[in-house]
Amino acid sequence: MAKKSSGTNALFYTPYVLWLGLFVIAPLALIVYQSFFDISGHLTLANYQTYFSSGTYILMTVNSVWYAFIITVVTLLISYPAAYVLHYAKHKQLWLLLIILPTWINLLLKAYAFIGIFSQDGGVNTFLGFFGIAPQQFLFTDFSFIFVAAYIEIPFMILPIFNGIEELDESFVNASRDLGATGWQTFTKVILPLTMSGVKAGVQAVFIPSLSLFMLTRLIGGNRVITLGTAIEEHFLVTMNWGMGSTIGVVLIVAMVIIMFLTGERKKRGSLR
């Protein structure tokens, strides 16, 4: 970095450093610190021992990762073609706006809207009623949970992929076609590798929040889907076992760092959210 007037630089980064210190580093340090205390306030490693030795938390972790994985795959399968089509669409900016628009609405409101849509007298069942196959149970099933979670995460997947495709130099695609590659070969050998950074950024932006969803597990999943987020909420609000809650938090943070590392670009970082 060029050393200009260090005074102006300080002026620019002070708010950011303060923000980082107060709202990122301090809370992280507090969580790590809390995780070493048991329910009666003794300094201990027992929380970690419990986490890794009791089958419950391991099973819960596996569940969380599994659901987050499915949600990510579903959003990716929908988002990649969508972003691709978007790239060639006529009124790109308008379509993009329409995709971003739902993110302006509060998550809780969207969840409640889905309760209405999926309920016994809801829109979907009324529609199915025309074919005589209503009422079906949608709420509190894996299907509805994954559906709603994917719906909420899709914009965060489409945007980075769309940016990736926008950056793709069209002449590579043309060259590939000229040199006799089939459509499929062009896609797998040229387009996909060149847009991979967008996909990775999208996977990060979807997988990581999906790991700790807890509002949806209750509202849409009816607590029949349990993730680590649920356990953290319970430990903090009901059991008042902040140590155990923090321990799960630490494990989640470590898991997220690993995922960032696995999917992250070494040189250039994709934009997150």
Place this chain on the structure above:
Amino acid sequence: MKRLISMAIAILAVVLGLAAWSNHLQQTQGATGDNTLNLYNWGDYIDPALITKFEKQTGYHVNVETFDSNEAMYTKIQQGGTSYDLAVPSEYMIEKMKKANMLIPLDKSKLTGMNNFGKSFLNQPFDPGNKYSIPYFWGTLGIIYNDKFVKPGAIQHWDDLWSPKYRNDIMLVDSARDILGFSLVSLGKSMNTTDAPTLQAAKAKLDQLSPNVKAVVADEIKMYMADNEAAIAVDWSGEASEMMSNNSHLHYVVPSEGSNLWFDNLVIPKTAKHFKAIYAFLNFMNNPKNAAQNTDYVGYATPNDKAKALLPKSVRNDKQFYPLQSVVDKSEVYKDLAPKTVGLYNDLFLEFKMFRN
């Protein structure tokens, strides 16, 4: 570096300025003045008209702040930022607050209307002699069913929930002690069981219930039951009365083998400052007429017998919300359990929620 220091000073100056300003605001609003009362209550748990009436009668200004769980209230009072004058904890939380020295004893000489209360609601084990608390409302845990899907009278006991007839029909309230509690009662054990093997057995029995459980939810249960989304729910009497006022097909049963009996009580937390206002308010609420009006609004059962006598006959004699003495006698009040045991309850409950077959 110089700039950095001056920036830091500037930020500090802004913070101090804001602090002084907020202090000034609080004073002008009377939040620290002598003519106020800070009431810390559950959401929608007092008739707003009564507050207006109290303010007019006495000239005190009432600030109401709300909480949504005993634990949240405990944490807030423990931190002591706000000078709450009155709070409304449930019985086990009173024990806990007592142990933590967070309550100020009531000055009985300043209280009137204590003899309005029913004998069975005073001198409870969680607060012998009502040294710290005045009962506010009470209720039970029970089963709500929809007569469109369930024959009236088909559900009388906790064990009936396990019937294969009700596959995927039951909604449970998301509360570890209540759900494990009814499983314990169905095994003939106490709701205050602390011994691990018995709790494991109760959890194993709950796992058997799993195919019948549609969802484990919190406040939304009211909406679902009112919308005929589920046939059966396990919830508290107050919630039940709210559901029933929205859907006439719903009925509430307290199983005769016993259930949980809960009390919400007015207490003076150690953060209290405005004692004149506190006693004026307590005496105002003990007044049968006011208590009856409050009961009418909130819909829970009042422990104030003289207030109950003022209620319409249909309410007074409703066995659903004023259950028979024999049922009340069999029911248990929650005791404050050691943090370890609370942890065990919650861990088992979490395991039950994860159980799938």
